[in-house]
Amino acid sequence: MRLAAFIIVLLVLAGAAVYATLNSFNYFDDVERSFAGQCTPVTGIAGPEDIQIDAARSRVFISSRDRRTKESRGAIHVFDIANPLSAEGWRDMTMGRPTRFKPLGLDYYEDDEVRRLFVVNEAGKSVEMFDVNNDGMLVHLETFSEPRLTSPNNVVAVGRRSFYVTNDVQPGRDTRIGRIQFLTRQASGQVFFTNGASWRVAAEGLRFANGIEASADGARIYVAETAGGAVKVYDRDLETDMLSLVQTIRLDASPDNITVDDAGALWVAALPQPLSLPAHAGNPKKYAPSEVIRIGADGAPRTVYRDDGRELSAATTAARLGGTLIIGALYDEKFLICDLPAGEI
Template sequence: MSRPLQKVIIGVVIILCAISVLGWRFLSAAGWFTGIRAEVPAECHDLASVSGPEDIAIDQERGLAFVSALDWRAVMRGDKGVRGGIYVIDLKAPQEKWALAPVTPNEPADFKPHGISLFIGADGKRRLFVVNHAAGGNAIEIFDVAQDGALTHAKSVASPLLVSPNDVVAVGPDSFYATNDHGSTGLGSKLSDLLLLRNADIVYYDGNAMRVAGDMLLFPNGINISADGKTLYVAETLGAALHVYSRDPATGNLTPRDYTRLGTGLDNIDVEPDGSLLIAAHPNMIAFMSHASDPKKLSPSQVVRVVPGTDTGGKAGTIYLNLGKQLSGSSVAAGYGDQMLIGNVFEPKILVCKQSKEFKSF
């Protein structure tokens, strides 16, 4: 065998080995090798919805659930004129009367909502913050909230730093943090996923300017904050981990405090009145991607409860797990009393379940 041919063969072997390693790493991170031995059931019933009730924020005092919904499959197909909406559920009404009431204003005209966050000021005034993937560029829309949940558009916040915003958490009437689930868009985002690059970040807007507040994250998704405003939680989907940051309320600066791998593709985070977290998750991201392109293909749904420790540590466990027949592609679990509302990315329904305080599985 000639030396040039030997070099070619060695080069091909090296390339094939590299592709195999990269493929194994991605499939492992995406849950391809994760086996679900048994479901963790809950007492649930369906609540009819428009397609894609992806995020839910609950006003515990007024008993209102705000739902961010968008027909994501229509967006993925490139359909023209797709406009999402914000809806309200009156949780004070008997459950059999729960229904989604539209409260979306006409402004902005191009409205493709994603993550949402409700801010309640010391004076009781409410504002709803919404990630908007408008054709003209990503923005965070801020709405004033009336007593009945009706929305009035207050302002839009846009910045080149909002590269690929996924979720938002409000920390003031005009200030917020947002997650960029990727550091780039298009082919760059796909390569980032395949190579598991930690090039995504958290941005902070103080009401005047935006800056990067945290970086080196792998598909950061859900974001939320403790009641005292001193602890920030960020969920990684491909990283399958929960990041905990100490926050300086005066400056907005974040300091990494804790990091916990939960072994599942974490999505949105809901902070309960008792300080515990409800996190919806995708145990198998490969199945979720298949479900995105074909509604007949099921994607497992999971809800994880996390009870943070005083400083670090704590405990976590699964309180709901379904192979996808009851609900596919869970994206949020928001608690209200002993109930939780589980939203999803694509299906036209919300699952209303009895919320277990017991850690049934991990």
């Protein structure tokens, strides 16, 4: 009898722990569509996970890969925002280099002399650097890797060969230990900095370090803490490139990628129910809700777009240019071009 009672207590405690975990990730919440604007899908682009805007040329770079086919090679697409149905948009601009290429996060960098695209490559646990031609074609220049960079997720460039890159969980996000660390919110995530020659840890103790972005002047770095449900704000020492945490912005969702618009506002794509993602990964008919959050100068998050996943599942990136918001996703074979209401511009 004592053994039976002990087993019952263990089962009750285990059930309570599972329920608490599910509830903490909003698993039981209802997600209703909320958006004051209008969205148009652009189809035929598999898994448009990250988007970067080249505002001067009114074009976007899109990281794309069919993630339901594990060994598929990914692509980088360039779309003209004014003419998104141009056939050029569906062309892979990498010209097949590197051969093993599974792109994830990316960042566009430009100064007076160069235009470059930095792309996280899951296949090599590396960051690829491309020159960007006038027509958007990409010329592969260099591969950056580091033994401690075990699970790179996203990148932000702060110089011609200098960048920060997130390492979401040290064991790797696709490992069993990595998944457990996500569910238990273990703080093993890091941000690395490299000047192209040497590497160092610039920030650590993050609960799944995901998207990363910089302010226009490069003095602040923003990091999405997916398992922590927050955006971390760091001051950047422009001489040492070390990061100092100055603010944590709490969200009622799990943030993925971050972009900064021309007014300095953050646009954060997020998962209201992150634990719906595994089912969606295995079956596109099982939806994963999406959310886009704007964080203005006051640091207050405000939901701009929310959907139960029927229009777009598992949004991972959102970028604004003028009155247009572009939203990408992890698995869907489409991205959205949305007209923002006047109050959100």
